Amino acid sequence: MPIVSLENQTILMKLIQRDLHLKNMNMILVQVKPIFGSINQGRP
Numbered sequence: 001m002p003i004v005s006l007e008n009q010t011i012l013m014k015l016i017q018r019d020l021h022l023k024n025m026n027m028i029l030v031q032v033k034p035i036f037g038s039i040n041q042g043r044p
Contacts, residue, residue: 004012
């Protein structure tokens with residue numbers, strides 16, 4: 001394994017966390033969208 005400096009490790013961790021956060025947001029949006037869609041369809 002290559003030796004990664006502490007600074008690079010924290011940057012990597014932040015990137016990974018942001019990526020996971022974006023994935024979670026997408027999953028939440030996918031689950032919430034149908035709910036909003038049905039609400040919008042219910043309006044005349």
